[in-house]
Amino acid sequence: MNKTSFDETVALGVQLCHTGKEPLYQQLAGQIRKLILSGRLAAGQRLASGRALAAQLGVSRVTVVTALEQLVAEGYVEARKGSGHFAASDLPEAVMQAGRSKVSAPPPAPARPVRHLPVPFQPSGPDMRLFPHRRWARLMQQVWARPCDELLAGPGAAGWWPLRQQIAGHLRAFRAIECSPEQVFVTPGSVESIEILSQTLFEPGQAIALEEPGYAPVRRAFARAGMRLLPVGIDEAGLKVAALSACRPEPRAVLVTPSRQFPSGMTMPLARRLELLGWAAAQGRYV
Template sequence: MKNTTFKDAAVLDIVLDRQARLPLFEQLVQALREVILAGRLEPGSKLPSTRKFANELSVSRVTVVTAYDQLTAEGYIESRHGAGAFVAAGLPDEAPQVSKPFLLETKDPQAPRPLQPFQPTSPDMTLFPHKQWAKLFQRVWTNPDQNLLANADPLGWWPLRVQIAEHLRVWRGINCQPAQVVITSGASEALQTIIESMLEPGQSVAIEEPGYRLFSRLLNRLHLRVEGVPVDEHGMRVDLLAALQHQPVCAVTTPSRQYPLGITMPLARRLQLLEWTTQAGRFVIEDDYDSEYRYVGQPLPALMSLAREGSVIYLGSFSKVFSKSLRLGYMVIPLARLQTVRQVMKDNGPNASGFAQPVLAQFMASGAYASHIRSMRRIYSARQKVFVEAAQKHLQDLIEFEPAGGGMHLVGEIGKKLCGKMSDTEICQRADEVGVILRPLSESYNGKPARQGLIAGYAGFDENQLNWAIKRLARALTKQT
C-alpha cells in the first residue's frame, strides 16, 4: 500500500473496541504505532487535529490527546507549535512489534482489567507475605489433617472459626463462641444465607442511602422490599425508620466506616439503632466494612459488642487483606439461629474455599495476619496523605478530596470548574478513557441520587502510581474546562 496521509485516513482501518479491557487511548496508541512502523504513514505526515480525529473515531477528544501525548513521549510523533502533530522523522530504533493473529488467539474478552488507579477497595497484594503463605500452604496440604478430607462442616473449618472468634475478641470487642462463627465466600453469600434463613419474601429491609448497591440488588432478587434510609454526618438516620412506608424487620448498616461516604457512626447513634431492635422480630446486619484500617484515634468497638443477644448479625471479610480472589468471609450468628443457618448452607452447597481455610487458620494463629494488618495500616495511611496532597495540587477546583481517618478510598466533591458542566458519571467516563478508574457516587443510591461525587481508591497503589494517575486525570479534566 502507498504511503498515506490522513486525507484518506479511512484506509487505515483503525477500530477501537469499547468492550476491551485495554483503555481506548492505549488501543489508539497501539494502532497508530503499528501504522507508522508499517510505513503506511511516512515521516513528516501531518496527523489530523485531535478534535477531527475524535469525531472520526466517535471518542472524546481527551482520548486522542492522551494517545498523541504518549506517542510524542515515545518518539513516534512530534508536535509543532501552532501547526499540529506530525510523524517523527527519526523513529525509535527499537519499537514493539505485535503479532495481530497471536493477540486474537490469546485475548480473553471476558477477562477482568488489570488493576488500575484508582479502583476502590483494592489491597496492594505485592506487599502480602506470599512466601510465608506458601510455606503454610505446603505444610498443611503435604500431610493434611484427615478431617480436611472428610465431609466438610457447612459452617466452615473449626480451627479457623476458633481463630476468627479470638481475633474478634481482641480487635473488635466481640465476645462470641467459635460455634457462632460461620465461614462464607464473602458478603454476598452471607447476606443471601441470612435472608433465606431469617426473612420472608415481601418483608422490608432498610439499607443506607447511599450504600453498597450489591446488597440492594440481592435483596430485590430475593423478593424483599428495599427501603432506603438517608445517611447524615453520623450515619444511618435511625429516626427516619419509624416513618418508612413499609416497616422494616431488618436494617443493614456499615457503622465502622460507612460505604461509600466513610462516616463512622458515633456511640449515641449506635445505641439509638440498638434501641430500634427491641421491638420483637427486628434485627440489624452489621457489615464491619474497612474496620481493619483506622489511622486516627482508637476504633469504636463493633456494634455487636454493645448488643443484646440475637439483635445483631455481624459480617466480616478478608477481601481488604487478601483481595476478593481468596473468596473467604465470615459472619457471627446468634446461637438460636445456628441450626437454621446450617441447613441453608448445607442445602446451598459449599462456596468458601476449602483449600484456603486451614491455611488461613494457621496464618492467623502464627500472628502473621495481625502483623500484616498493622504494617498495611502504616502504608495505607501514608498513601492517603500522598493521594490527598497530589489531588489538592493538581486537581484543585476540579475534584476536591479531603483526608479521612481510615479506609482504603476517599470520596471527592466535584469542584467549581466542573460543577454544572459534567456529572460524576461523565467524569468517570473521561477518566476511564485515560486509564484512570473512578466510581460515580450517584450510582451508590438505590433511589434518586441526593448528591454527586467521585469514589477513588488509593490503598492499592504506590506513590509513583498515585502521582502519575492524578496528573493524567488532571490533564484529561483540564482540557474540558
C-alpha cells in the same frame, strides 16, 4: 481547669501487666476506655502518638495501634487523618454517667468542624504490592506438606472448626461480641451470608432498610430473595436512625456497616450505635 495531656497517662493510672493472661492491647484499650468514660480524658482530647505511648508504657507500637483500632471500631476514639487520635466528642450522657468516677470530669472540648476529605470510588481494589507473597507461599507449603484429613474431606456445612474458633476469639477481642465457635458459620463472602439470612429470617415481600449509598452486591442479594429495599440516607455519623420511623412499609430489619461504612469509610460513633440499637429493641427488629 486545664485538660490533662494524654502524654501523662502513666500518672493517670495506666498500668499494664506484662505477665497476665489478658493481652496487652486489650488491657490498654480497656484502661483508655475507662479514662474516657470517667471524663479524665475529655471529649475531643487528642491522644499521644502511638510511638510516644509505646515508649511510655514499654510496649511495642503494634500493641498500641491494635488497642486504638479497637477503640475506633467501638466508637470511643476518633481517628482523624493527618491529626491523630482523639477521645470521641459525642458520647451520650447515659454512657458517660455509667463510667464516671467520683472525680468530677473536666468540661468537654468544643466540637471541631467536620473536614470533607476526598474519597476513592474504586471498591475492592487493594494494593497488591503489599500482599506478603513469599510468606503466603511458605505457609501454604507447610500446611499442604502434611494436610489433615478434614481439609481434604471438607470442613462441613458450618466451616472448619479451628477457623470458627479463631473467628469467635477475634470477635470477642475486636468487636466485644460474646459468641462461641458453635455460633460461627463460615461462608464464601458477605453476599452468600446475606442470602442465607434472607432465607432463614425473612419472608418474600418484607422490607429491609439499607444505607444510601451502600454496597450494591448486598442490595442485589436481598432483591433476589424478594425483599423490598428501603434506602435510608447517611450523614457524618452514618445511617440516620431518625429516618427509619418514616419508612413505609416498616422495615423488618436494617443493614449497617458501622466499623467502616461503604463507600464513605466512616466509623459510626457509639452514640449513633446506641440510638440504632434502641430503635431496634423498641420495634422488635433485626440489625
